[in-house]
Amino acid sequence: MIIRILGEGQFEVAEHTVEALNTIDTQLQAAVEADDEAGFRGALADLHALVREVGERLPDDYLGPSELVLPATDSTLEEVRALLGDEGLIPG
Amino acid sequence: MAGLMKRMSLIFKAKANKVMDRAEDPRETLDYSYTKQLELLQKVRRGVADVATSRKRLELQVQQLQQQSDKLDGQARAALAQGREDLAREALTRKSGLQTQISDLQTQHASLQGEEEKLTLASQRLQAKVDAFRTKKETIKATYTAAEAQTKIGEAFSGISEEMGDVGMAIQRAEDKTQTMQARAGAIDELLASGALDDPTGTSKDDIQTELDRLASTNDVELELAKMKGELSGAPATPAIEGASTATKTAPSPATPAEAQQPESSS
Numbered sequence: 265m266i267i268r269i270l271g272e273g274q275f276e277v278a279e280h281t282v283e284a285l286n287t288i289d290t291q292l293q294a295a296v297e298a299d300d301e302a303g304f305r306g307a308l309a310d311l312h313a314l315v316r317e318v319g320e321r322l323p324d325d326y327l328g329p330s331e332l333v334l335p336a337t338d339s340t341l342e343e344v345r346a347l348l349g350d351e352g353l354i355p356g
Numbered sequence: 357m358a359g360l361m362k363r364m365s366l367i368f369k370a371k372a373n374k375v376m377d378r379a380e381d382p383r384e385t386l387d388y389s390y391t392k393q394l395e396l397l398q399k400v401r402r403g404v405a406d407v408a409t410s411r412k413r414l415e416l417q418v419q420q421l422q423q424q425s426d427k428l429d430g431q432a433r434a435a436l437a438q439g440r441e442d443l444a445r446e447a448l449t450r451k452s453g454l455q456t457q458i459s460d461l462q463t464q465h466a467s468l469q470g471e472e473e474k475l476t477l478a479s480q481r482l483q484a485k486v487d488a489f490r491t492k493k494e495t496i497k498a499t500y501t502a503a504e505a506q507t508k509i510g511e512a513f514s515g516i517s518e519e520m521g522d523v524g525m526a527i528q529r530a531e532d533k534t535q536t537m538q539a540r541a542g543a544i545d546e547l548l549a550s551g552a553l554d555d556p557t558g559t560s561k562d563d564i565q566t567e568l569d570r571l572a573s574t575n576d577v578e579l580e581l582a583k584m585k586g587e588l589s590g591a592p593a594t595p596a597i598e599g600a601s602t603a604t605k606t607a608p609s610p611a612t613p614a615e616a617q618q619p620e621s622s623s
Contacts, residue, residue, distance in 0.1 A: 289362075296360060311361075327488050329514040331362075333365040348363055
């Protein structure tokens, strides 16, 4: 499965790690809904660490889309909420 | 509800689909998108250049503030040597204010440098994808009919579209940071220009320097006076700057240069 980390690129992640990713993703989602900045940062950092650990970086000229997209390392809760709420935020 | 990462990817896909649905012949989408990709590449490169310009401006300002800070340090030493602790304290207080500003600018500098690196990498990634897309586009256009092209285009198109969205956001972010930085840099330039931080070129003098110069010239006058008095009375000049009393009462030892530098009216 392919995951994009915004601002960094795409990673190929083995299917069996999806469960672990989903667990943290649920925490991330909960933190966003609860407006819990600390929880958000923690979960985001965990996800990044996991993707980098188990994932393999795809070459820059790979042209396929990603199944999952992870906000950038230094994203704030506010930025992510704006991104989720408004498609117009992605330029281009 | 899908997880956050899934929702994010769906947002990117929706955007790609919207563009693709607009075209009657999907092959047109390829050319249209390619034009957009080239435009975005230009924009990223400009973004990198803009951030670099801001970074260099910050470097220059840090340098100017540092010069000013060094100058205040020198003034504090000179004031202390003249026995003017009050003046030295004032100079050091100003220096400390400058140091705060310098370290603030250095933090911003590091942040800009980070953006510059990110954008440079983004531009490299985008370039690689755009090249790959161009090849794919030509193959698809040469090989497939409009109807067949639709399915062939899908993956490549949403892939590049996702990358463009990502890069677009990175540029936006860098632009926002650069703008904030430029506003601040402008304020500091104004301060530097107004002389409030003193003139880093050293052509105009600040109040501390004026006071130090006045002290120095007072010393010179007193020394010369003492010397003249000594010549008139036939006695060697004394370093005393208290005036005639000291000079007339005791004037046996000639002044040494070190003594001549002593402040006469330190109290």
